[in-house]
Amino acid sequence: MKPEDYNTQNKPVWCPGCGNFGILMAVKQAFAKADLKKKETVVVNGIGCSDKYHQYIDTYGFESIHGRILPVAMGLRLANHKLKVVCIGGDGDGYGIGMCHFIHAMRRNLDVTYIVCNNQIYGLTTGQTSPTSEKGFETKSTPNGNIEPPVNPIALALASGATFIARGFAGEVPYLRDLIIEGLNHKGFSLIDVFQPCVTFNHKNTYEWFNDKLYKLEDHDPKDRDAAVAKASETDKLPIGIFYREEKPTYEDEIEQISRKPLVEQDISGVKMDDLLDELS
């Protein structure tokens, strides 16, 4: 497959310069490289500027509501684990309103890839503070500066049991593509948090700002949890790359009812009731 094969009739309608363009490009390139079949792939979105990915990628698509990407993804996977499920959403969606599902999906090791377009602002609602906004950040909802420290998604993922944890940058498309490929090939929950400049509402965390701040993880062993924690805690310079990777049985692996074939392929007709009725007599 080629990246263009995943094009749809729609042209992306993000602000010129939006980090989503880079992420979309990287996603399609990764899909092509990983040879994802359109017929076997579902892109799940939430609500935010990133809710349109399923309109721009020619696979099955399910756009859920704000914050509910992962529960829908879980249902999809449990009913049909032959499907490749790729979740794409915003930082508000995943780390704000959807935070509870985020933690639980990771501790379960649900076998999905979750790409978070982290622009540190609420874009679609025209510029309010986000759970990843830095302290002191001035937005429409925090005109006198945000007094809350940000969540650290990488550290949170480590604490919650995610088995693949990476961070990318929308301005480094080939590097991001490779991270996404690794995530897609990982068996278990893969988180790819992506720094995404919002050219319209976030005038602090700009492309230049990131170019200055970011460095690529090298000489880091992703099997080393302690090292990953240390890397996740860095704030002066921000590492991108794979922080942590671990092989563990997935959630789906542990469910006997689907060990032979996906739920949707099982015959549901003519269910016998005798045993159930006997229990009640």
Next chain:
Amino acid sequence: MIGGKAGYGIMVTGMIFSKSCVRGGLHVFDSVEYPSLIRGGHNTYHVRVEEDEIHSHIELIDILVALNKETVDKHKDKVTERGAIIYDSSETEINEGDVRKDIRMYDIPLLEIAKEHGNELMMNTVALGATMAIVDYDLGILEGVIKDEFSDKGKDVVNSNIESARDGYNNARANYNNNFRSKLSPSSDKGMILLTGNDAIAMGAIRAGCRFYSAYPMTPASSILHYMAAHELSKGVVVKQTEDEISAIHTAIGASFAGARAMTATSGGGFCLMSEGLGLAALTETPLVIALCQRAGPSTGLATRTEQADLRFAMHASQGEFPRVIMAPGDVEEAFTLTAKAFNLAEKYQIPVIVMSDKHLSESHKSSEKNRFNIDYEIDRGFLVPEWNDGEFRRFMITDNGVSPRALPGQEGTVFRTSSYERDEYGWNSESPENRTAMNDKRIRKTESIISEIPDPSVYGPEDADITLIAWGSTKGAVLEAMKFLEKESINANFIHITHILPFKAESVRKMLESAKKTLIVEQNHDLQLGGIIMQYTGVCIDRSLANYTGRQVLPHEIYDKAKEVLAR
């Protein structure tokens, strides 16, 4: 009735008694009352036993098993003339004048016998044995039920319980003459079972091929989760307790989108959290079955008590306008068949379907016949296409009945997308006014077809009656029992029971009501929510009402009294 503090096994004991009766071919209706506490608080389990089928509990008590004084004080007035109280004077001090003279007092050393067998909690089992002696019932049946109920706890537990029951039986036999006025004798085996509304909902789902169940625990819906989980392997159902009800409904939507028959269940508080998911199911046209087991609100309200005050909530939950089906079974048989039917309606019309129960139906046991649950059931998956080779798949194609072709991810030629935003026939987002109107019309048009599948309300009693009772859901039982009382006095009453709330069969209900002489509606809420709905759809205003929002199920005699009052006017 057996009563005592929470934590003393009242529920299991009551259930064992009910089951022993059913195994002997007798009919049972039991109800439980308990506060939202694990220890302490006052619990009661009331079993009504008859030779003929029964639909409701009543207030009266022939035999009161009192594990503490509170039980005597609270319930002695309801003990019938020459009824019995079983108690233990070492635990419960009863003084001269505490109880009426006609009541027979059976002082049994419940605690001592239980302790002899190793566990004072078995007081209730001793009392069960004594009860069986007093009503002269077959102790062997009780022993059989004890064996089955405790078998997973090991041989020792089974044996010590059986011995406790036996000693209770023998003690009562030895110390009291066998001339209590009421006896129970086993009749022939009619293939009977004992089940709650929640058992029936879960069984209905399984019968319909439900293979995915996600929920978050909440009384009185939790026992559906327990039932599904207990049968997850034998019936191949994937059962998941999610992090909250928001996740429960969205997980079910995801599973249904992928192609599994999926259900979730909750009570009002959880349904609040599910409201956003209800709308998502509606806009994405994903089939979904929700069991809504009501309890008394608002907020946490009376967490373990009954109410029917969420009807308007279920009808209007979530923003925007969309078709939904709401059904409200009145007993275990209807809970089973309507839940099974819910899955066909959900798939045929690609809509959310809500099955409404309440604590009374969900947790009370009723005896029934096995063969009522061996129904013919054809799975109807509606317009589900195996593949598509007619160009780009039109998942939301405009059709006459509003139902579009549905495909599951993975089926040849069907790649499509669905969205919580308004979209066009292909699933592409569209905000044009023309598309919006067409899509809203398409969805809402489904109602016209659904209504053709909705039966007229059931009418019980003679066509021509002096008074017509109206109710929905679980109050059916009490109304039917009240009608028996009225019938005894040769009062001509009939009863319209509404099991299908949405879509509402307005024409049929209007005709029925227009020919009624006097009308009385019975509801477990303050606002007479069904009464309002009837008025809204038919223009008919019901004359009189019995609105009960005590948190306790209305009793047959209360309905009887009200009916007499209405007739006397």
